[in-house]
Amino acid sequence: MKKGYFDVKFDLKIVLFFVLFLLLSILYFLVQFFNRVDCDTAKFYVLSEHFQSEESVEFYDKTENANTWLWDFGDGSEFDTRQHTFHIYKQSGKYIVSLTLNGVCIHTKEVTISDNHSVNKSEMPTIFASKIITVGQPTYFRGIKDGGRTWEWSFGENNGIDDTTQNPVYIFTKAGEKIITLVANGNFNSVARIAVYVHPKEIKKINPLDVASYEYEKEPEKFTLPKGKVQKDPLEDMLQYIPVASRTEAKKDSTKTDKKAPKISEDQFEILLLKVAEGSKVKDDFEEFLCGNYEMPVVKNGEDLLTFEQFCDNIKGKKIRIDAIRLNKDKTTNCVKGLNISYKVKSLLIWSKD
Numbered sequence: 343m344k345k346g347y348f349d350v351k352f353d354l355k356i357v358l359f360f361v362l363f364l365l366l367s368i369l370y371f372l373v374q375f376f377n378r379v380d381c382d383t384a385k386f387y388v389l390s391e392h393f394q395s396e397e398s399v400e401f402y403d404k405t406e407n408a409n410t411w412l413w414d415f416g417d418g419s420e421f422d423t424r425q426h427t428f429h430i431y432k433q434s435g436k437y438i439v440s441l442t443l444n445g446v447c448i449h450t451k452e453v454t455i456s457d458n459h460s461v462n463k464s465e466m467p468t469i470f471a472s473k474i475i476t477v478g479q480p481t482y483f484r485g486i487k488d489g490g491r492t493w494e495w496s497f498g499e500n501n502g503i504d505d506t507t508q509n510p511v512y513i514f515t516k517a518g519e520k521i522i523t524l525v526a527n528g529n530f531n532s533v534a535r536i537a538v539y540v541h542p543k544e545i546k547k548i549n550p551l552d553v554a555s556y557e558y559e560k561e562p563e564k565f566t567l568p569k570g571k572v573q574k575d576p577l578e579d580m581l582q583y584i585p586v587a588s589r590t591e592a593k594k595d596s597t598k599t600d601k602k603a604p605k606i607s608e609d610q611f612e613i614l615l616l617k618v619a620e621g622s623k624v625k626d627d628f629e630e631f632l633c634g635n636y637e638m639p640v641v642k643n644g645e646d647l648l649t650f651e652q653f654c655d656n657i658k659g660k661k662i663r664i665d666a667i668r669l670n671k672d673k674t675t676n677c678v679k680g681l682n683i684s685y686k687v688k689s690l691l692i693w694s695k696d
Contacts, residue, residue: 381447384408388439388451394458395434398533402426405443411501412442416453420521420537425501428523428533431455467493467526467534477517477543478644484509485534487526494525517542543644603676606631608667611678618654619662625654633677640681643695650681656696661688 386403393399403411403425413422415429416437422429431437434457440450467487475481485493485508495505497512498520504512514520517540524534611631617623625636628650632638636651648656663686670680686693 381443381449384441384443384447384449386441386449386451388453392456392458393454394456395431396458398428398430398530399453399455400426400428400530401439401441403441403443405447408443410444412445414440414442416440420519422521424496424498427496428525428530428535430533430535434458465529466532467524469522469524469534469536471522471536471538474541475514475538476541477514478641479543480511480513482509482511483522485524485526490526492527494528496523498522514540516540601675603631603633603678605676606669606678608669611669611681612664612667615657615664615667615683616662619657619660621659625651628678631678633675635677635679638679638681640683643684644682653681653683657685657687660696662686662696663688663693 384403384405386401386405389400389402390397401413401415401422408425411423411425413424413427413429415422415431416439417431417433419429431453434455437453437455438450439453440448442448467485467490470484470486472481472483483495485495490508493506493508493510494503495507495510495512496502497504497514499515504510519537519539522536522538526532526534614623614627618625618627628636632650636649638650640648640650640653642648642653642656664683665686666684668682669678670682671677672679685696687696
């Protein structure tokens with residue numbers, strides 16, 4: 343009886359395993375079926391009024407279930423990953439345009455571009471952008487066009503129009519080269535196009551700090567005088583023979599000297615922050631280094647922006663590990679006026695970004 347009982351139980355496990363495997367296979371098949379791209383019926387369009395050099399050519403894909411696009415315009419220029427984009431051919435000739443959908447379907451079309459000597463570059467808007475662009479930091483753009491009324495910006499990270507103001511502010515989320523396009527007054531024949539490079543926002547420590555062996559505050563007993571008999575200072579006898587000058591009112595210096603904050607290194611600042619997390623220090627312990635400005639901006643893990651007071655409240659009572667820290671100081675007063683910090687918080691034995 344016992345042997346038969348265990349045989350049935352073992353057989354049920356095998357049956358359940360195959361049933362579960364079959365259900366997962368059916369689910370995977372349905373997902374692939376409804377999200378697949380029919381490579382034979384891809385729909386992408388190449389549109390232009392004249393197909394001439396120095397004139398904008400429009401590319402647009404409407405293939406069902408397509409979610410990634412890779413355009414190769416055939417002239418050696420950078421690839422484009424937007425669903426709806428524009429390209430300007432500098433020279434006449436025949437070009438093979440290739441579009442890769444979802445990384446699997448490849449379709450090509452031939453485009454013939456003729457010479458165009460009638461392009462009026464004054465009709466094209468001008469783009470001004472920040473010289474240094476960093477992930478997570480606001481980037482300021484400006485569009486210039488005589489008689490400009492409408493503006494359509496694309497910053498190379500999405501598949502459509504990102505902004506419709508003349509002077510937009512955009513925050514890039516990924517590093518790398520981006521193609522910026524601007525259409526003014528809806529004139530797609532004169533599209534301004536520039537390439538910018540977005541720098542990664544990563545701070546690294548040159549000399550990692552060994553917090554365990556670092557001594558920031560000396561023990562009080564180290565400042566005590568050595569034991570022994572008190573000796574008389576020889577200057578006391580000498581000073582009684584020195585005539586005392588008449589007291590005159592000291593003239594105030596007309597030049598006002600700014601009070602400077604005491605020096606503090608990034609390693610010392612890091613230790614103080616760790617003590618804030620432990621609960622033995624508070625924001626007021628930073629007053630002389632911040633010159634009392636607790637509203638100082640703090641960039642946390644390259645994403646969040648908050649004041650120093652809010653940051654201290656945020657890390658209080660947490661187990662944190664600081665990976666990198668950077669102080670921005672005023673050259674005149676030596677006051678810390680900005681903090682960039684990358685750190686992790688330990689929760690349930692796992693270190694993760696806060």
